[in-house]
Amino acid sequence: xxxxxxxxxxxxxxxxxxxxxxxxxxxxxxxxxxxxxxxxxxxxxxxxxxxxxxxxxxxxxxxxxxxxxxxxxxxxxxxxxxxxxxxxxxxxxxxxxxxxxxxxxxxxxxxxxxxxxxxxxxxxxxxxxxxxxxxxxxxxxxxxxxxxxxxxxxxxxxxxxxxxxxxxx
Amino acid sequence: xxxxxxxxxxxxxxxxxxxxxxxxxxxxxxxxxxxxxxxxxxxxxxxxxxxxxxxxxxxxxxxxxxxxxxxxxxxxxxxxxxxxxxxxxxxxxxxxxxxxxxxxxxxxxxxxxxxxxxxxxxxxxxxxxxxxxxxxxxxxxxxxxxxxxxxxxxxxxxxxxxxxxxxxxxxxxxxxxxxxxxxxxxxxxxxxxxxxxxxxxxxxxxxxxxxxxxxxxxxxxxxxxxxxxxxxxx
Numbered sequence: 036x037x038x039x040x041x042x043x044x045x046x047x048x049x050x051x052x053x054x055x056x057x058x059x060x061x062x063x064x065x066x067x068x069x070x071x072x073x074x075x076x077x078x079x080x081x082x083x084x085x086x087x088x089x090x091x092x093x094x095x096x097x098x099x100x101x102x103x104x105x106x107x108x109x110x111x112x113x114x115x116x117x118x119x120x121x122x123x124x125x126x127x128x129x130x131x132x133x134x135x136x137x138x139x140x141x142x143x144x145x146x147x148x149x150x151x152x153x154x155x156x157x158x159x160x161x162x163x164x165x166x167x168x169x170x171x172x173x174x175x176x177x178x179x180x181x182x183x184x185x186x187x188x189x190x191x192x193x194x195x196x197x198x199x200x201x202x203x204x
Numbered sequence: 205x206x207x208x209x210x211x212x213x214x215x216x217x218x219x220x221x222x223x224x225x226x227x228x229x230x231x232x233x234x235x236x237x238x239x240x241x242x243x244x245x246x247x248x249x250x251x252x253x254x255x256x257x258x259x260x261x262x263x264x265x266x267x268x269x270x271x272x273x274x275x276x277x278x279x280x281x282x283x284x285x286x287x288x289x290x291x292x293x294x295x296x297x298x299x300x301x302x303x304x305x306x307x308x309x310x311x312x313x314x315x316x317x318x319x320x321x322x323x324x325x326x327x328x329x330x331x332x333x334x335x336x337x338x339x340x341x342x343x344x345x346x347x348x349x350x351x352x353x354x355x356x357x358x359x360x361x362x363x364x365x366x367x368x369x370x371x372x373x374x375x376x377x378x379x380x381x382x383x384x385x386x387x388x389x390x391x392x393x394x395x396x397x398x399x400x401x402x403x404x405x406x407x408x409x410x411x412x413x414x415x416x417x418x419x420x421x422x423x424x425x426x427x428x429x430x431x432x433x434x435x436x437x438x
């Protein structure tokens with residue numbers, strides 16, 4: 036066995052530098068870089084997950100408030116709608132009643148006018164008939180004594196006296 | 205008596221023959237262990253860490269944090285270098301525990317690593333401060349301090365290399381002497397075929413020279429490298 040000197044620089048010096056640099060490069064590539072990256076990524080992921088959860092919480096809170104507002108609003112709206120509908124229905128019923136009353140009034144008025152006209156017509160008819168009847172009766176009673184002239188005069192007088200006063204109303 | 209220098213395992217038949225020592229061979233074994241570990245440990249990384257992934261993550265995390273704490277947040281890209289240095293030195297210094305010569309008990313290893321640190325100090329110092337700003341640092345605090353500053357800078361890798369080398373080689377020699385002594389003592393007891401005294405007694409010395417000293421020197425080397433590099437950059 037040959038031994039080199041205890042304290043002497045030799046080829047081993049270069050071997051060791053190369054060895055160490057190789058070891059450094061390999062460990063960097065296979066140990067330090069991947070593990071560090073892995074841990075950093077995980078830390079980042081966890082951070083992100085926490086942040087996301089926090090965000091989601093805030094979002095949920097906002098949604099909750101929003102929906103609560105909406106619900107309250109809906110209640111209010113519902114009350115308003117019912118009130119409006121009730122009011123409209125009342126108005127409508129009032130209108131209908133008023134219209135019905137109006138119509139009834141008009142019908143009554145028309146009926147009254149019709150009645151008045153009918154009556155007038157009946158009166159006129161009656162007058163005509165009475166005059167005819169009177170003439171017939173008179174001619175029967177005084178058939179022979181009256182001439183044509185007196186006859187006519189008598190009838191006219193009769194009509195004037197009776198017709199205008201008695202049948203006026 | 206055989207020397208305490210590194211043993212030549214085989215010789216590459218180029219130039220005048222390049223001797224490959226047990227330092228280099230042990231380093232290759234350590235490299236194989238570390239590379240194998242990195243590949244196996246990172247192969248099946250899941251979202252939820254289990255088994256070896258916990259240990260791997262803890263290891264990388266500790267080394268990353270050590271780098272950030274010592275050098276600052278802006279120099280986190282040194283973490284792989286510092287981490288590699290730490291893992292390699294740790295395994296190399298503890299290599300004596302399994303009965304082999306520590307790769308760090310060889311001035312070539314420690315000086316090689318120290319030179320890498322030296323290059324990093326001045327390379328990154330120049331890169332960060334610019335050539336002018338970097339050279340101006342040699343005239344601080346007063347221009348006539350220039351020679352002293354240069355000597356100081358050159359002393360850094362030497363002190364780094366020899367501190368580690370001295371500790372490790374000292375431990376190695378003491379352990380070798382101890383084992384030799386215990387063999388002789390066993391022989392004196394008529395047990396030369398079975399050196400029974402080698403059982404038990406060396407444990408205490410291993411604990412100090414390999415475990416304590418090895419871990420401590422690893423830590424010192426790594427910390428000093430970080431401090432020197434970050435000082436040159438700030």
